[in-house]
Amino acid sequence: MSLRNQLRFGRPSSAQTAKERLKLVLVHDRAGLSPNRLEALKDELIDVISRHIEIDKHSVRVSLTRDRNQQRLVADIPLTPVPSRRGRPR
Amino acid sequence: MSGKVATITSGKGGVGKTTATANLGAALANMGLRVVCIDADIGLRNLDVVMGLENRIVYDLVDVVEGRCKLRQAMIRDKRLEEFYLIPAAQTRDKTAVSPQDMIRLSDELRADFDWILIDSPAGIERGFRNAIAPADIVVIITNPEVSAVRDADRIIGLVEAEDKGPGKLIINRVKPEMIKRGDMLGTDDVLDVLAIDLVGVVPDDESVIVAANKGLAVVLDPRSKAGGAFRNIARRLNGEDVPFEALDEHDGFFGRLSRLVKTGGEG
Numbered sequence: 001m002s003l004r005n006q007l008r009f010g011r012p013s014s015a016q017t018a019k020e021r022l023k024l025v026l027v028h029d030r031a032g033l034s035p036n037r038l039e040a041l042k043d044e045l046i047d048v049i050s051r052h053i054e055i056d057k058h059s060v061r062v063s064l065t066r067d068r069n070q071q072r073l074v075a076d077i078p079l080t081p082v083p084s085r086r087g088r089p090r
Numbered sequence: 091m092s093g094k095v096a097t098i099t100s101g102k103g104g105v106g107k108t109t110a111t112a113n114l115g116a117a118l119a120n121m122g123l124r125v126v127c128i129d130a131d132i133g134l135r136n137l138d139v140v141m142g143l144e145n146r147i148v149y150d151l152v153d154v155v156e157g158r159c160k161l162r163q164a165m166i167r168d169k170r171l172e173e174f175y176l177i178p179a180a181q182t183r184d185k186t187a188v189s190p191q192d193m194i195r196l197s198d199e200l201r202a203d204f205d206w207i208l209i210d211s212p213a214g215i216e217r218g219f220r221n222a223i224a225p226a227d228i229v230v231i232i233t234n235p236e237v238s239a240v241r242d243a244d245r246i247i248g249l250v251e252a253e254d255k256g257p258g259k260l261i262i263n264r265v266k267p268e269m270i271k272r273g274d275m276l277g278t279d280d281v282l283d284v285l286a287i288d289l290v291g292v293v294p295d296d297e298s299v300i301v302a303a304n305k306g307l308a309v310v311l312d313p314r315s316k317a318g319g320a321f322r323n324i325a326r327r328l329n330g331e332d333v334p335f336e337a338l339d340e341h342d343g344f345f346g347r348l349s350r351l352v353k354t355g356g357e358g
Contacts, residue, residue, distance in 0.1 A: 022241060022284050
């Protein structure tokens with residue numbers, strides 16, 4: 001796509017929009033996992049992990065990505081910030 | 091020497107499988123090769139009308155498979171090209187009348203007498219599709235630069251790989267260079283970036299394709315047709331020739347050439 005199309009008033013061209021939507025939908029198609037089921041998987045992950053460690057439930061991100069041939073499920077799970085216990089006597 | 095089997099498939103219907111099969115077949119035959127096209131879309135036969143042979147059908151694919159006629163009896167010779175034949179689909183049966191093994195057996199029989207066996211696959215991903223790709227040495231996937239067609243092409247590419255028939259080769263059909271320039275149509279690079287597959291050709295949207303099909307003629311035999319030229323180049327690439335990819339707006343007639351001349355003049 002030419003530079004002209006990408007620059008026109010900062011708005012993406014319909015072809016760019018098409019490409020981005022396709023990339024997203026194909027990631028889900030290829031994994032056989034719909035956005036809904038990915039959301040369910042995220043909730044279950046949060047449940048399981050919370051049993052072992054305190055996490056910041058609202059900041060959890062679970063997504064599918066791909067680079068050429070490799071599909072990847074990426075989970076970013078921040079822990080709840082806690083005051084450091086290091087050095088405290090048990 | 092044994093012929094090659096190429097299956098033309100798409101997933102989505104209406105993207106140009108039948109047109110591509112008829113024209114790649116005609117182009118290969120016009121290069122002096124022996125070609126037979128098989129319409130594997132049982133119940134919805136179309137290749138016969140596109141090739142202009144609908145009035146000559148006596149036997150069909152299912153008759154051959156079920157032993158009611160000899161293979162040669164079901165083959166209809168093209169009106170213009172010497173070594174170009176069609177095996178039509180049955181119109182009154184469904185896809186279960188033929189099995190993938192039947193298609194392999196039939197194709198193997200044809201390999202001895204032909205350089206190319208082209209199979210026009212039905213739309214969809216079910217039995218008919220599996221029948222069509224079972225004997226394939228090469229799977230040609232055809233798509234249009236539209237979200238629905240590209241999505242289905244991706245699904246087909248996955249299935250073709252799962253059946254160990256990959257990697258497929260892609261044709262992007264009905265491309266409108268003007269829309270790509272405006273940013274309103276996915277370009278070749280965009281489609282290839284999304285699908286990650288080898289390209290075998292890009293065919294411009296061209297009214298002459300419909301005009302030729304109206305008459306039951308192959309558009310590749312029309313030397314002035316842009317789409318015809320693109321299909322001729324694809325046929326040569328499939329046959330192993332190294333043909334450079336044509337720039338889409340290279341053949342846009344007098345005004346296109348004039349405007350480019352003016353542009354280059356302005357920049358230089």
